[in-house]
Amino acid sequence: MTPAPAPVVTVAIPTFNRSGLLARALASARAQTYEPLDILILDNASTDETRTLAEDAAAVDGRVRYVRQATNVGVAANFNACLAESRGEYFMWLADDDWIDADYVSKCMAELLADPGLVLVAAVTGYYSEGELVMTGEELDVTAGASYRRVLQFYGNLGHNSAFYGVARTEAMREATPFRETLCDDWLVVARLAAIGKLRTIRTTRMHKSMGGISGDIYAFARSSGLGHWQARFPFVSASFLVAADIRTNAAYAALAPAQRRRLSRAAQRRILGRIAIDNAVHRSRLGVLRLVGACAGDERLARLRAVYQRRPWRDPADPIADFGS
Numbered sequence: 001m002t003p004a005p006a007p008v009v010t011v012a013i014p015t016f017n018r019s020g021l022l023a024r025a026l027a028s029a030r031a032q033t034y035e036p037l038d039i040l041i042l043d044n045a046s047t048d049e050t051r052t053l054a055e056d057a058a059a060v061d062g063r064v065r066y067v068r069q070a071t072n073v074g075v076a077a078n079f080n081a082c083l084a085e086s087r088g089e090y091f092m093w094l095a096d097d098d099w100i101d102a103d104y105v106s107k108c109m110a111e112l113l114a115d116p117g118l119v120l121v122a123a124v125t126g127y128y129s130e131g132e133l134v135m136t137g138e139e140l141d142v143t144a145g146a147s148y149r150r151v152l153q154f155y156g157n158l159g160h161n162s163a164f165y166g167v168a169r170t171e172a173m174r175e176a177t178p179f180r181e182t183l184c185d186d187w188l189v190v191a192r193l194a195a196i197g198k199l200r201t202i203r204t205t206r207m208h209k210s211m212g213g214i215s216g217d218i219y220a221f222a223r224s225s226g227l228g229h230w231q232a233r234f235p236f237v238s239a240s241f242l243v244a245a246d247i248r249t250n251a252a253y254a255a256l257a258p259a260q261r262r263r264l265s266r267a268a269q270r271r272i273l274g275r276i277a278i279d280n281a282v283h284r285s286r287l288g289v290l291r292l293v294g295a296c297a298g299d300e301r302l303a304r305l306r307a308v309y310q311r312r313p314w315r316d317p318a319d320p321i322a323d324f325g326s
Helices: 019-030 050-060 075-085 104-114 147-155 170-176 185-196 218-224 229-233 235-249 258-297 299-311
Strands: 009-015 037-043 064-068 090-093 118-129 132-136 167-169 198-210
Touching (some): 050 064, 075 090, 090 104, 104 118, 147 258, 167 170, 258 299
Parallel strands (some): 037 064, 118 198
Antiparallel strands (some): 090 167
16 A cells, blocks of 8 residues: 655745845755655845845745745734745744754654644754854643643743744644734744644754844833833733733633633743742842852852853753754
8 A cells, every 4th residue: 555645844934134044044944854845935025135045945946935025014924924825734933043953844743643632843942142052942741631731831831932933733833823923922822732732842853043033132022012111021920911811812722611711821820920930039049149259259250150051041951962962
């Protein structure tokens, strides 16, 4: 019997005026060992060399498609357009300043095909600043049987949320979107996916992310998202209220009874606020240690301690890629 063909995966790269970085992201997508692949470049009306780069790639690689917005529609609308243009049964966003290992899609797809209950698989992510690996992201094992528990598992392990860029079942991602350009909306999308099915991160491949991006200045991003001054001054507290409201109102949680949704919204908010309290306590402790070392041990030891804190953020795991070689 002839085996069924492998499902198509769309790797969508939303971009705007980053042709230099886009070249790296696109090269990593084209280098994937998985087939069949649909590589979509969604250009948000760039004015640099993006069009030339994308059209040249499409001319030599039939997997590459180039779609250009007539005008700049904003980050969120361009991300959503990627999903609307998707041709694959599976889908992932790839930020134009990020890149993935050659086996990223194949390793994520192996997990998804082996477990029909999974709706999203991502890799543990390496974060880079000026070419240096400075930290690795959190691991997720959101695999409880009940959707209520999966959502709490996700919100109890909040971090950089690089799972947003994992490989997902396209229909599940469409159910969990649209993505909006608002504070913590990437949390909301992944949490909705957790309500739909299971999520997992794997160690056997990696996504590489540049630090910074549109939310690098959290206060400015919160203000641009429509929050007032005091809401933006305490963005994660504000985010906890947005999370609670989303659980009570979004269709992704429709399988839960209204009373369950209310309980879940309160429990998720408590998890987020508890995590913030712990984070703040640890950061205050670190600041105190830095001040003490600076006062008593001098600048050289202070610089060494700062380097340790930068390499190993308190809540991130040690570099897991070392377990099998980079």
